[in-house]
Amino acid sequence: MLIKSLKAWRRDGESGLMRAWFACLFAGLLLSGCSTVCLEPEELCASGNANTSLHPRASAVLAPEVPAAAPAPAPALEPVDPVRTAPIYLPGQDAGTARAANPAVSPAAGTARIALLLPLNSPSLGGAAEAVRAGFMAAAERDGAGIQVDVVPTSDNPDEALATYTRAGAAHDIIVGPLSRPAVGALIASGKADKPTVALNHPEVRGTLPPRMLVAGLSIEDEARQAAEWAAREHPHGRVLILTGSPAWAQRAAGAFEARWSELGHTGQRFALPSSDGRVDPALLQDLKARLEVDPPELLFAAVDVAELRQVRTFVGATLPVYGGASINPGRTPGLGATELDGIHVVDLPWLVLPDHPAVMVYPRQADPETPLYMQRLYALGIDAFLVARQLAAQQAAAPAAASSIDGVTGRLTFGANAGLTRREAAAIYRDGNFTPVEAGP
Known part of the structure; x- marks a missing residue:
């Protein structure tokens, strides 16, 4: 099964990914003026007014975090509709670009189609994007019956990310992304957020959001x-x-x-x-x-x-x-x-301080127990981004709810029509x- 092969790939490749990521940090790619996602204070390349919350890893001052052992979840039935768990390119699309909007495999009737837009090939954001992807797909593997997920690699250039959003929107019911602040800002300014959208970061300047957009970024x-x-x-x-x-x-x-x-x-x-x-x-x-x-x-x-x-x-x-x-x-x-x-x-986040909470312990942890705290936060963000997108899909299939609440791994999430998304952390x-x-x- 594709999921099993990907897990093996992730185990073999994760250490190399992390080494490459830290090499980027020390090479000076992640300076305060560059146009990427703001994940301070871990300094994942951001401008000074960013609104996401990622913090120094504990291993700098203490022994690495030892995650609590989570009991194995009850066996789930194999979903009838596929949940894709690797970067899946749309037809005619090369790595890092998006040229077409029609999926290679038409989903079964009633299947909700979700596009996850991430800069997986970005030298500066690839590690962060992979952590979000891993969390998103961990949640999709557990809770994704009736949902098709396409992971669509994007550029970290705002204009190119906007073009990818537009093409993906033509073939999907819900869009999750972008990840970088400039790309989120460009999408808001364009007026093209016409599909239910779960942005993974806050815009540089907070203000009125498009009516179909929720911002799930950490703050x-x-x-x-x-x-x-x-x-x-x-x-x-x-x-x-x-x-x-x-x-x-x-x-x-x-x-x-x-x-x-x-x-x-x-x-x-x-x-x-x-x-x-x-x-x-x-x-x-x-x-x-x-x-x-x-x-x-x-x-x-x-x-x-x-x-x-x-x-x-x-x-x-x-x-x-x-x-x-x-x-x-x-x-x-x-x-x-x-x-x-x-x-x-x-x-x-409950993911870090309440590992035995029922809403937290059902999801698998990252394989490496020494994963820095900021990467664990990104992984948790991916899990909750899927849960929000799944709830939006359910609302589309039925009468829209005035408001929804989810006990997520990043906190208690409340969102609804024209109400934005609020998070109460632990x-x-x-x-x-x-x-x-x-x-x-x-």
């Missing part, structure tokens, strides 16, 4: 706003000190938290905490410690990465509660955790290398 700002709501519930009269790193993603996270915190009627201040090569100046840490002693806030929000937060907690202690997004997630290492991070409040407290879930809102 640093949304995480920060959710952390503010969680902190406000637990500290209704508290003052916050916002620790802010130098990168653009850290500034955006701090700004989003600060704005939401203010909307909720609270006050706070910022403390700049730049670092060089991952090290915070000890003089700055001493200044922070003195400030906390003279004018202690009730809590901290950490718009820094996990390595910087470890230095802060080691220097100033763990008395004050700390809230943050995925950037402060050190990864799951049960029994081998970083004790200086015990008690931190983390907003992140809230959890880190201790001894593991996470304890917390009910932190609706």
